[in-house]
Amino acid sequence: MRNAENELLKFITCGSVDDGKSTLIGHILYASKLIYTDQEQALILDSQVGSRGGKIDYSLLLDGLMAEREQGITIDVAYRYFTSDARSFIVADTPGHEEYTRNMAVGASFADLAVILIDASQGVLVQTRRHARICSLMGIKNFVFAINKMDLVGYERSVVEIITKDIDKLSEELTLKNIYIIPVSATEGDNITKPSKNMPWFCGETLLSYLETVDIESTEEIGFYMPVQRVCRPDHTFRGFQGQIEAGKVSVSDTLTALPSGETAIVKTLYIGDRQAEYAEAGQPVTIQLDREVDVSRGCVLLRGAQLKTEKSFFATLLWMDESPLIPGREYWLKIGTKLIPAIVTGIRYKTDVNSGEKLMAESIGKNEIVVCEIVASESLTIDAFTRHKTAGELILIDRVTHATSACGVVEEVCEETGGNVLLRDGERELAVGLFDCFYYHPELHTVLRHSPNPATYKKGDRLPLDSAGFGYPQDFDISAGDVYGNIRKGAFAGFGKRNTEVPLIDANGLEAESTPPRSFLKYRTVAIWEKDYEI
Incomplete structure (x- = not known):
């Protein structure tokens, strides 16, 4: 297990409407003295006109839009950066309303951990289940289920036990492995930064303490690969391929394969920024110069041992975001990595019932529904299943007329010649x-x-x-x-x-x-x- 100290943790707060997501993060910032004095004074003054009888409304630290404050809900994704003595954090506070589910999905796409809030007085709701599914779809493997508003149910242990059973069923259905359940009160501060005196029966860590020490397990991808973002030609003597390394390590003298052409060449020189280097690792933006001319342009992939596939068709799980329904036969722009090409959704296999997880037959898909479908691109793509190669397996569909994002999703499996469905x-x-x-x-x-x-x-x-x-x-x-x-x-x-x-x-x-x-x-x-x- 790695030492979590000083590591960056990117997490998301999500759940149903009014479960207390913004209040929870606001209380962490306030109680941990992670805001400036003028912010604290402004928070106290703004809270005077709130609905809590003059008590501090911690959600005001995150709900910045006027419409959010007027309605008392989160609409946009609010990102906050803060640091404790043990760790650095980036948190995305996301909206809970079904209308803004796509905003929540954007926040989930960057996170390593999800804090899902559940109202103790209402239990696990449909939107709670939807958010858990979307987080799982986006590859999040670590979950904290915070049972909030315990002060409204008298801090009863039996309430937590009932909700825990529903969480266990949901976790089993989604095959969630790393989960932590904690009862809290975001408004009163119970189990947020300090142990609650009102719940002596709970012996676990506080929320902040858990976030400071949780070990985020990451699946190491096989081999090296880099989607080419730009071909750099400052003059006739230099041709370099620029992009960010998504997995593995590359060194000078390594033999790389360019897909989809399949040509091979040797790394002649390597630059990290404007500095020449002997090697580079995952996460670093680099410029790679090869020892000979190969057919490579934006959207191609340079790899070594990554075992990516080059195909035109694949099955994908999508979260549909568009107001217009998904109907098989329509064409979209497909973006995977740095590649943007026309594609068509040729068929819907099934949609997932958000509440029960049941696979349902469907001829079309509406907004905020989760669907498994078949997609065929206009030309061969370098792709793989999301579970094996993250960047090569995550995608968005873009409306070809409005240029709005219609769906986000992941590649489930690349289509190969099989008997059929x-x-x-x-x-x-x-x-x-x-x-x-x-x-x-x-x-x-x-x-x-x-x-x-x-x-x-x-x-x-x-x-x-x-x-x-x-x-x-x-x-x-x-x-x-x-x-x-x-x-x-x-x-x-x-x-x-x-x-x-x-x-x-x-x-x-x-x-x-x-x-x-x-x-x-x-x-x-x-x-x-x-x-x-x-x-x-």
Whole structure:
């Protein structure tokens, strides 16, 4: 475990409306003497016109907009920088109202730890669950659940025990590993900077003490990679590639690969700022000069051992931020790393019920909903799953007309040739098939796109949707599945068994397997859907 002393901790406060987020941070700043004398005097004077009978309203230290003070809520993200004797902090105080969820997501994208406040008198609310999901989506692994307003419930231990059970369920559902639960009163100062005399039954650390000592575990990424932000050409003798190192270490004489071209070259010289160096590490902005000319421009990636992938399509989890709904088929600007290119959302796999975590089928997605969808870019991207490479796996979608940010999200998995989303299951054995996928040519992307249906599982005895506008299969056929075969009989899945040579054999992608090459792609696919729906 690393020593937390003097390390910078970036954290976010979030939760539902009026849970006391701004008051909590304001009380830490005030009680720790981390504000100037004139700020303290202004706070006391401003609090005289508040609603707490003249008592200090600590939220005024963070709610700076006039609209925030008038409504008594946080609208914008308020960043505060402060230092205690043990550690330096940057805190993002975020809005709790559902209307400003996208503002909260912006704050979560920078944080290492989330302090989620829960009103002791109301318990875990829908917005509390939404914020926890968004924090988890953004890669936050450390959570503090502060059960606030304990003074309003008489500092009852039983209230904390009931809420703790709901927190444990939520943590298990989101697979949260590092959590800390603490009962507090942000207005009265209980367990904020000093132990509470009103809750002698709580033996844990105070909130500030925990934040000062918590060890933030970071997942070390494999290899070295740097997205190229700019090509530097001061004169005809120098061509350097500038960017910030996102993972690993690079040294002079290292052999680097440029993606997506795949060309290799050796590091000739290395600069950190205007200073020549022998090596550089993650987090440093550098200029790299290679020993030969390679095809590299803004949006390309220089790497060594990072095992990034170069693909056009991938599955992503998105938080939808736009007023206009997400409808498959619409085009957006896609930004990953330093790359900005056109892309299209080809299909929605499911959306997540914020309250229960249930995966729900959907044809469109509204504001503040979380969705898993398939995205296809106009050209190959250097990407990877967010869990393996953070910068190569985080993205935003931008409206091509208004240039507003429509969604933020992360890459779940890069698409590879698999059977499909539909599963045939018989006991312990299952087979993924792409029989029911639809294919169409997109003229602006100059490519044939695959649109997979929503995930579904068909068990032995279930009837299959063998006829549609895009495909048509016989009522009896076998599906090749290695050493066994999936048997389709009279339009239903009959389980896995032996091959019947009297019926057609079709592979997992829907092509006839025992035909003479070249196989006809359109034997079980209809041309009508291409011509009618996509005007090919």
